Amino acid sequence: MSAPAPEHLPETSGSGTQRPGRNVLGMIALITAILGAIFACVPGALILGWILLPIAFVLSLVSLFLRGKRRGSGIAGLIISVVGTIVGVVVFFAVVADAFDEAFTDETVGSQPAQQEEGSEQDGSEGEQGQEDADEGTRANPYPLGTELSSSDWTVTVNSVDLDADAAVAAENQFNEGPAEGHTYILVNVTATYAGEDPDGASPWVGVSYVSPAGNTFSAADQSVVTPESFDSLATLYEGASETGNIALHVPSEDVEDGVLSVDPDMFADTVYVEVS
Numbered sequence: 001m002s003a004p005a006p007e008h009l010p011e012t013s014g015s016g017t018q019r020p021g022r023n024v025l026g027m028i029a030l031i032t033a034i035l036g037a038i039f040a041c042v043p044g045a046l047i048l049g050w051i052l053l054p055i056a057f058v059l060s061l062v063s064l065f066l067r068g069k070r071r072g073s074g075i076a077g078l079i080i081s082v083v084g085t086i087v088g089v090v091v092f093f094a095v096v097a098d099a100f101d102e103a104f105t106d107e108t109v110g111s112q113p114a115q116q117e118e119g120s121e122q123d124g125s126e127g128e129q130g131q132e133d134a135d136e137g138t139r140a141n142p143y144p145l146g147t148e149l150s151s152s153d154w155t156v157t158v159n160s161v162d163l164d165a166d167a168a169v170a171a172e173n174q175f176n177e178g179p180a181e182g183h184t185y186i187l188v189n190v191t192a193t194y195a196g197e198d199p200d201g202a203s204p205w206v207g208v209s210y211v212s213p214a215g216n217t218f219s220a221a222d223q224s225v226v227t228p229e230s231f232d233s234l235a236t237l238y239e240g241a242s243e244t245g246n247i248a249l250h251v252p253s254e255d256v257e258d259g260v261l262s263v264d265p266d267m268f269a270d271t272v273y274v275e276v277s
Contacts, residue, residue, distance in 0.1 A: 021069055023063050023074060025069075029078075031077075036084050040085070046095070153196035154194060159191055161187070182252060184251065187227070187248055189245070197239055201238040203233060208261055222250050231244070231247050260273045
């Protein structure tokens with residue numbers, strides 16, 4: 001009689017020990033983790049990443065406990081699923097922050113009165129070249145004085161700037177401190193008109209700061225003084241009403257005429273820049 005056929009033996013190494021087999025579940029987990037991490041980094045496909053990454057995490061864990069199977073793909077899938085989740089969280093909050101900023105930031109639009117527009121047309125190619133160099137309303141190409149800066153609820157106009165207001169500030173109140181060495185006071189005269197429809201009205205929260213040629217910013221909070229004919233930011237204005245007054249700024253006196261004003265028509269509006277002379 002012939003000898004019975006030997007049973008199939010598991011794959012062994014040269015030393016006789018059994019080699020671990022291919023871990024199919026680990027490979028599936030790895031591929032799922034990679035796809036989940038990719039989708040988690042794409043703002044428009046975040047939801048797919050959030051679905052795939054937890055699945056990959058669970059499959060990777062299960063694959064590590066399979067007997068006689070390789071664990072490399074499962075470990076890789078586990079690491080990628082964890083890292084992908086962390087990256088996905090960062091991307092998610094970045095998307096939310098950007099959406100919040102877009103929802104609550106009001107665009108500021110500048111427009112010049114008709115007389116100024118006619119005058120600007122006579123400036124010729126020099127004015128056109130300046131507009132090509134930078135967008136209007138930026139620090140490099142600020143709006144001229146008298147430009148109406150409009151957000152959804154407010155229209156703000158910088159009427160004039162007194163670049164040497166030391167005497168006016170000193171005469172307004174005996175307790176006003178004089179400017180520090182190398183500094184001077186300037187008075188920025190602004191008009192804010194309420195264009196909103198709140199039946200209870202609103203206060204003209206207007207932010208005005210001076211940006212020096214060196215790039216430093218100086219606000220009204222830097223040095224508090226009693227301002228001549230001051231702008232009342234706490235006044236309650238109703239639709240169509242206006243408030244006009246001065247805002248005092250303590251700024252460097254050197255090349256003061258070369259600086260610009262940064263203006264925020266209201267709390268949520270974009271910042272734009274206006275010439276000082």
